Amino acid sequence: MRVLIVDDEYPARKELRAQLSQFPDVEIVGEAATADEARKLIAALSYDVVFLDIEMPGRSGLELARELAQAGGPRVVFTTAYPQYAVEAFDVGAAGYLLKPFDEDRLAKVLERLGARAGPTAEAAASAPPPRIPAHRNDVTVLVAPEEVVFAYAEAEQVYLKLHRERLGCRFTLRELETRLRPHGFLRVHRRFVVNLAKVREVVPYFKGNITLVVDDAQRTEVPVSRALAPVVRRSLGLRED
Template sequence: MIRVVIVDDEPLSRDELAHLLSEYKDMEVVGQAGSGEEGLELSLKLSPDVIFLDIEMAEMSGVELAKALQQLKKVPAVVFATAYPDYAVNAFRLEALDYLLKPFDEEQLEETVERIRSLYKTASEMPSKKVSRLAVEHDETITYLTPEEIDYCFREGKETKVCTGERCYSSRLTLRELEEKLAAHSFFRTHKGYLVNLERVESLTPWLNGAYQVKMRGGTGDIPVSRNYVKELRQKLEL
C-alpha cells in the first residue's frame, strides 16, 4: 500500500480527494490535516509515502511545508493540489511529483496516481487467494457466479453491476472490493468505472483522444479504456 496524507484547510476538498483516492486499491489515506503545522506533525508521526498539499493556507503555506518536509529522514513525494495555477513554477522548483488543479479532474488524478505508482514501483498485482464464486443478486434471487462466467463489472450510480453474456446482476461490493477479490484472475481495470475479464475480450478499438474501447465476446457491450491504461492493457492482451 502507498500511504497518503492530505493537507488542506478546506474540509470539503480533503473529503473529495480522499473519496477519489479510495477508488485505488493501493492508495491508503492514513491521515488528513487542516493546516501546514498539523501536516508537518502528521508527517513526522506517520511517515507517509505521498503528501497531497494545498498551497494557499494560513500561517504555514503548502510551499513552506514542502520545504520543511525535505529535511525529514524519509522525504515523502509531494503532489500540490490547488485552485491557483500560478504556483506551478514554484511547485516544480521544489521537485514536486505533480500538480493538481481544483476542482479535481478524475482523469488528471489517474495520471497522478500512475506517476506515484511508477515512483514507488508498487506491487499492486501481488498474487492473492483465488475466489471460486461470487454472490450476486437479480430479481431478489442470489446467484453464484464463477469468475470465468463474468464479462465485466461496472459502477452505475451507487450500484455495482456484474455482467455475464446473459444479464447484469447487482453486487453489494464496491468496484474496488471486486477488483481485490478478482485480483488472482484475469481481470483488469480499464477505467475508473469498469473492470474487465481479459479472457472475454474480443477486440480493442481506438475511440477518442487516445482512449480506446474493448468489445466483449458475445457482443455484451463496448467498454471504455482510459488512455492511461491502454499500453498496459495491450501488453496483457498480447501475452
C-alpha cells in the first residue's frame, strides 16, 4: 500500500510516519505540506492512499479530496483536529476520518479496512541483514548490496544499477527496486531515477526551483530531479525549501 502524507505541520507528519511504519504493508512514498504540492506528487507517482489534513495554507484538504474523487485518484483518509468536517469529508468519499490526536489502535482499524495488516515494526525489520539485489554482468549473476548502489535508473525498457565504476543490468522494474531499496535510504527523484541519498554530493539549483543531484560515482553523474519531487528531495536531504 503506497501512502502519501499531507499535512502543513512537520511534527504531525513525523508522528504519522512513525505510526505507519509499524505496518509492513504500508510504504510511505512521499510527504507534502500543501494541497498543491500533494497534487503534483500524485500526478508524478502512483499512490493507493493519501492521509490528508483539512485546514492547510492555500487550498484545503477537502478541495483536494473532491478533485481526487472526480479524477478517480487514490483513496483519502482525513487526519484533522476538527470534527465539524466529518459529514463533508464522507460526502467526498473519504475512506476514513481520524481526529487528532489519534492512537495506533484507531489507525490500525482504518488501515485494516483498507487492506493493510499489522506486523513487525520498522525497527525490527531494519535489524535484519539487508537483502542483496541480483543483477547481471553479461551472463554472470552479481549479488549487489544496497550500499554499493549509487542510483538505479530505467532506460529503453531496461533497468540498471549504477555502482561506483560500473553499470549492471537488473530484471526488477524500477518500482520493484524502489520498494526494495527505500528502507536503505533510497528515494525516487524522477520517473526514471531512484537515488541513494547517502551518495549525493552536490545539489545544483536551476531556475524556478528545479535542481539536479551530483552523485558520488566515478563519473560524478548528474541525476535529474523532477519539479514535482524537488520539495521532497530537499526535505529528505535536510535542505531549506526555497
